[in-house]
Amino acid sequence: KEKIIEIKHLTKYFDVGNGKVLKAVDDVSFDIFKGETLGLVGESGCGKSTAGRTIIQLYQATSGQVIYDGEDISQKKSAKESKKLKKKMQMIYQDPYSSLNPRMTVHESIAEGINNHEEQLSQREIESRVYGLLESVGLTKKHANRYPHEFSGGQQQRIGIARALAVEPEFIIADEPIAALDVSIQAQIVNLMQDLQLEKNLTYLFIAHDLSMVKYISDRIMVMYLGSMIELAASEILYDEPLHPYTQALLSAIPIPDPRMERTRERIILKGDVPSPINPPSGCRFRTRCPKAMQVCSEAVPRWQEVSENHFVACHLYDLEYISLVVD
Ligand code: SF4
Ligand code: MG
Secondary structure: OOEEEEEEEEEEEEEEEOOEEEEEEEEEEEEEEOOOEEEEEOOOOOOHHHHHHHHOOOOOOOEEEEEEOOEEOOOOOOHHHHHHHHHHEEEEOOOHHHHOOOOOOHHHHHHHHHHHHOOOOOHHHHHHHHHHHHHHOOOOHHHOOOOHHHOOHHHHHHHHHHHHHOOOOOEEEEEOOOOOOOHHHHHHHHHHHHHHHHHHOOEEEEEEOOOOOHHHHOOEEEEEEOOEEEEEEEHHHHHHOOOOHHHHHHHHOOOOOOOOOOOOOOOOOOOOOOOOOOOOOOOOOOOOOOOOOOHHHHHOOOOEEEEEOOEEEEOHHHOHHHHHHHHO
C-alpha cells in the first residue's frame, strides 16, 4: 500500500501560562495509506482534533514531522507553498453552520474556494463546477442562491462537504462530521462520504469520540488517550479483539442495535474523568482509570509494540519483556 502521509513523533504543546504546558499531542507516529479511511478515536480532550489540525498545518507542530507525498510539510512554509498544500488537504467540521459564512450564499461559499486556487477559470466555468459539486453531494442548482440558515443540519453538512471538495483535494480530515446530526441523518452523511471517496479517490482521517459509527467507515482505527497512542488495528480486528483496556471500555459502551441480542461484552464503566493533560499521570496515562492497572503501570511508560501483524498497542499487559521479568 502506498503511503500518502507519514506522521513521525508529532507533538503539539500549548503554553497555558505560569510555566505550564498542555501536552495535547505527545509523540504520535502513524502512516495514512492512499485511498483509506483511518478512524481516529478517543474521548473529548484526548488530542484527536489537535492532532488533525497539526497534520493539516492549521497548527504548527511543536516537534516531529508530517511527510506528505514524501515531502516534510511540518516546517514553516511560504504563502505559495501553504496555498498549494491547502489544495491537497481540506477539513470538514463538526458544526457545518459555524464553518459557513452566514452572509454568503451557498454558491458564493463554494465558489470562494475555487476562486482562491484557480484564477484562470471563467465565471461560467466556476458556476458549472459549483452546480456539479452540489449535485455530487445530493443537492441541486436551485439551492445555490440560498443562505446557510435556510438549510437543515444534514444539508448544511452536505454544503460543508461540497466546499471542502471544491479545490479537488486528495486528503480530507473530517472532525466529528456527524456528531452534531440526528441519528437518522448520520448514516446518510457517512454513505455520502463513502460514495465520494470511491468516486474521487479520496483519503480520509475520520475523527470520532466513540466507536459506534467509525466501524462502518474506517479501514483501520487509531485510539488515542490523553495525547498518546493507545491502539491501532484494522477495523474488524479492533472490534473483535481489542487489546487495550481503554479500547475494551470504549467498545463496551456502544449500545446494542437489537435489545433482544445478548450483550457479548460486559459493560466496563470507567471511573473518573480524563485527567488534565497539563499534569498527566506518570507511567501509563490511563492507569488512574484502568481496571487492570499494576505496579509497573505507574513506573514505566508502556512501549508501542506490534503484538500481531499490523496490530499495535501500548500496554504493559502485552509487554513481553515485562512479562518475562515477572515470570522469572
Ligand atoms: Fe492498564 Fe497498565 Fe495497560 Fe495502562 S499499562 S492500560 S494501566 S494495564
Ligand atoms: Mg474535538
